[in-house]
Amino acid sequence: MSKSLIYSVSFHVLMIILTAISLPFMKRSPIDLPPIVSVELIQISDKTNIPYAPKVRKIIDKKIKEEKRVVSEQAPPSAKAKEKPDRIPMPEDSDKEKKLVKKKQNPEEIKPQIRQSSEFEKKELIDTNQIAALIDKAKEEEAVKNKSTNKLTQSSVKNSFATGLTLSEEDALRAQIFGCWSIPLGLPYDDNLLVRIKLELKKDGTIIKSEILDHERMNKPSQKFYKILAESALRAVRLCQPLKVPPTGYEKWKNIQLNFDPTEMLKG
Amino acid sequence: MRKIALIILLKLFYISNAYGLIEVDITRGNLDPLPIAVSPLHVDIKSDKFEGLKVKSLGSDISSVIEKNFKSTGLFNPLKKDAFVQKPDIAHIKPRFEDWRLIKAQALVTGKILVKDSKLKVEFRLWDLTASKEMIALAFTTTPSNWRRVAHIISDKIYERLTGENGYFDTRIIYVSEEGPKDQRVKKLAIMDQDGANTKYLTLGNELVLTPRFNPTNQMVTYLSYFRNLPRVYLLDIETGSQEVVGNFPGMTFAPRFSPDGKKIIMSFAQDGNSDIYTMDLETRVVERITEHSAIDTSPSYSPDGKYICFNSDRSGLQQIYVMKSDGSNVKRITFGKGIYGTPVWSPRGDLIAFTKVRKGRFYIGVMRSDGTGERLLTENFYQEAPSWSPNGRVLVFYRETKSGPKGEGFTAKLWSIDITGYNERKISTETDASDPSWSSLLTK
Numbered sequence: 001m002s003k004s005l006i007y008s009v010s011f012h013v014l015m016i017i018l019t020a021i022s023l024p025f026m027k028r029s030p031i032d033l034p035p036i037v038s039v040e041l042i043q044i045s046d047k048t049n050i051p052y053a054p055k056v057r058k059i060i061d062k063k064i065k066e067e068k069r070v071v072s073e074q075a076p077p078s079a080k081a082k083e084k085p086d087r088i089p090m091p092e093d094s095d096k097e098k099k100l101v102k103k104k105q106n107p108e109e110i111k112p113q114i115r116q117s118s119e120f121e122k123k124e125l126i127d128t129n130q131i132a133a134l135i136d137k138a139k140e141e142e143a144v145k146n147k148s149t150n151k152l153t154q155s156s157v158k159n160s161f162a163t164g165l166t167l168s169e170e171d172a173l174r175a176q177i178f179g180c181w182s183i184p185l186g187l188p189y190d191d192n193l194l195v196r197i198k199l200e201l202k203k204d205g206t207i208i209k210s211e212i213l214d215h216e217r218m219n220k221p222s223q224k225f226y227k228i229l230a231e232s233a234l235r236a237v238r239l240c241q242p243l244k245v246p247p248t249g250y251e252k253w254k255n256i257q258l259n260f261d262p263t264e265m266l267k268g
Numbered sequence: 269m270r271k272i273a274l275i276i277l278l279k280l281f282y283i284s285n286a287y288g289l290i291e292v293d294i295t296r297g298n299l300d301p302l303p304i305a306v307s308p309l310h311v312d313i314k315s316d317k318f319e320g321l322k323v324k325s326l327g328s329d330i331s332s333v334i335e336k337n338f339k340s341t342g343l344f345n346p347l348k349k350d351a352f353v354q355k356p357d358i359a360h361i362k363p364r365f366e367d368w369r370l371i372k373a374q375a376l377v378t379g380k381i382l383v384k385d386s387k388l389k390v391e392f393r394l395w396d397l398t399a400s401k402e403m404i405a406l407a408f409t410t411t412p413s414n415w416r417r418v419a420h421i422i423s424d425k426i427y428e429r430l431t432g433e434n435g436y437f438d439t440r441i442i443y444v445s446e447e448g449p450k451d452q453r454v455k456k457l458a459i460m461d462q463d464g465a466n467t468k469y470l471t472l473g474n475e476l477v478l479t480p481r482f483n484p485t486n487q488m489v490t491y492l493s494y495f496r497n498l499p500r501v502y503l504l505d506i507e508t509g510s511q512e513v514v515g516n517f518p519g520m521t522f523a524p525r526f527s528p529d530g531k532k533i534i535m536s537f538a539q540d541g542n543s544d545i546y547t548m549d550l551e552t553r554v555v556e557r558i559t560e561h562s563a564i565d566t567s568p569s570y571s572p573d574g575k576y577i578c579f580n581s582d583r584s585g586l587q588q589i590y591v592m593k594s595d596g597s598n599v600k601r602i603t604f605g606k607g608i609y610g611t612p613v614w615s616p617r618g619d620l621i622a623f624t625k626v627r628k629g630r631f632y633i634g635v636m637r638s639d640g641t642g643e644r645l646l647t648e649n650f651y652q653e654a655p656s657w658s659p660n661g662r663v664l665v666f667y668r669e670t671k672s673g674p675k676g677e678g679f680t681a682k683l684w685s686i687d688i689t690g691y692n693e694r695k696i697s698t699e700t701d702a703s704d705p706s707w708s709s710l711l712t713k
């Protein structure tokens with residue numbers, strides 16, 4: 001009797017222990033901490049561009065080198081100009097003669113610069129800030145700043161040379177124009193209403209010139225809607241200016257084409 | 269030869285040196301109404317007085333009507349006059365664009381009026397403020413009492429220039445004016461400008477009138493009234509006021525409408541509990557039967573080219589919309605949705621059909637393509653029906669009955685308009701209660 005009782009008790013105790021071990025709520029699982037993943041935040045701007053094919057890349061690199069040469073060739077004239085005054089000071093020379101010499105030299109100094117200057121340099125000469133600086137001394141600083149950024153542009157061109165805008169740059173520009181463009185709601189959505197506008201921009205994003213690429217469609221009586229849409233697109237870019245352009249790489253975006261297509265919006 | 273070779277070489281160098289043009293696709297924009305400034309029209313100091321008109325305030329009266337028209341479209345946002353910096357006379361000659369841009373206007377309307385020898389001479393200009401250039405300049409002469417129409421014509425021209433579509437402001441709406449309690453309702457034919465001004469009553473209200481429709485020249489109206497206690501289709505000349513019963517039908521005729529060329533009237537004729545669609549040539553008085561079916565066929569409406577007719581019929585059990593050729597052949601059901609469909613009206617553009625739909629006790633005004641696809645319900649209410657198109661096919665006018673008392677007793681019927689996008693629902697102010705509207709075509713073409 002007592003034997004069987006002992007068996008029974010020990011069996012039950014065994015069962016309870018087994019249950020306690022196997023039941024999940026009894027078991028305290030250790031806190032499962034997810035492994036620490038280190039994340040490095042990087043600018044993807046420069047990486048989102050699709051690189052050119054190797055062949056094209058070679059041609060581009062060649063062009064960069066040529067560009068480099070053109071830029072470096074600009075240095076001698078200004079250096080000469082600096083040297084000349086050093087050579088001139090002679091104890092016998094009067095002040096008047098000095099001035100005369102300088103006057104003669106000046107045009108010579110500028111001319112070779114104009115001839116040799118690259119596209120960037122030409123732009124600088126027409127830079128309104130510089131003209132303004134000539135009138136207003138206070139603007140000089142700004143002009144100098146612009147010049148320095150321009151130099152930066154020339155060097156940074158090498159990094160993203162001949163590639164389009166990066167995704168984030170393109171998105172910023174697109175988002176800006178979305179806000180300015182009031183789509184004429186009366187347009188038929190089944191027509192081909194793509195309006196392509198080519199813009200020439202200043203470095204600050206203001207528009208120098210805007211041109212509608214399919215200009216002949218503007219004056220066709222059957223293309224009444226096209227004209228309306230083109231005008232609304234032009235209004236949008238003018239309203240938006242200065243456009244949100246990247247601070248660098250002026251050469252790649254100074255000419256830009258915007259394709260306005262309202263089909264999606266009109267279809268709703 | 270050398271020169272040419274050199275030029276080619278230089279060109280090649282230039283091309284290879286060029287950067288690839290960056291293209292950015294702009295596929296979205298905002299749908300905000302265009303901010304527009306309507307400067308009061310300058311009244312020339314040489315203007316004479318004109319009986320019954322305040323010539324001095326005529327300039328600002330005309331600009332107010334233009335503003336109201338623009339506001340009602342939902343496409344324009346007329347700016348408040350308090351913000352205007354430049355005076356109307358100078359603005360009309362050469363606006364200071366910067367001043368107008370400052371108040372965020374994108375377009376500007378200026379003008380000048382002169383009342384001389386009982387004639388009103390009007391000049392107006394529309395300016396694109398972002399491009400700093402004139403977009404349109406027009407002048408015309410009319411009688412001074414026509415000044416409201418002048419405002420509507422200017423509105424139409426500007427609307428057309430800015431949207432690419434024809435305007436719909438120089439138009440009229442004919443409707444049934446209603447007065448009195450529901451069991452003793454007095455119904456008269458009334459006509460007004462599309463903005464609710466210049467209401468005139470065409471009938472005295474002795475007989476019940478329903479469903480008036482304009483002909484394409486806006487001179488004639490066809491409608492339903494009672495003749496010897498039977499509902500019959502009538503024809504009314506708006507200029508002369510003469511009326512006649514259309515055709516010599518032995519039973520009742522109803523739901524009349526003109527054909528797009530205005531030469532025929534299409535309507536329903538009911539006999540022995542069955543109604544079919546008939547046309548009657550207004551010149552020859554020849555009657556032609558278009559449908560022949562045991563079901564009720566009614567509410568016919570021509571397509572703008574006159575080749576097709578849409579109508580509603582209960583031949584499938586429930587009332588649905590059908591389209592057939594204008595000779596009655598090739599009948600095709602185009603609605604298959606839940607609920608019943610009625611009052612189909614073909615858009616003047618030809619692309620859409622407007623209709624009334626009833627489902628679960630609610631009334632909807634909607635549009636769909638002429639093949640029945642792309643159904644869009646624009647507005648929903650307790651009771652509303654009878655859509656009619658604006659002449660440019662962009663806006664619908666219809667009537668809606670609502671409970672007027674605080675406890676739901678009594679009702680009022682009013683005209684409403686809605687854009688085909690489903691936005692911009694507006695009540696049109698009428699002197700009395702109103703139902704069954706019909707929009708005219710443009711008065712000046």
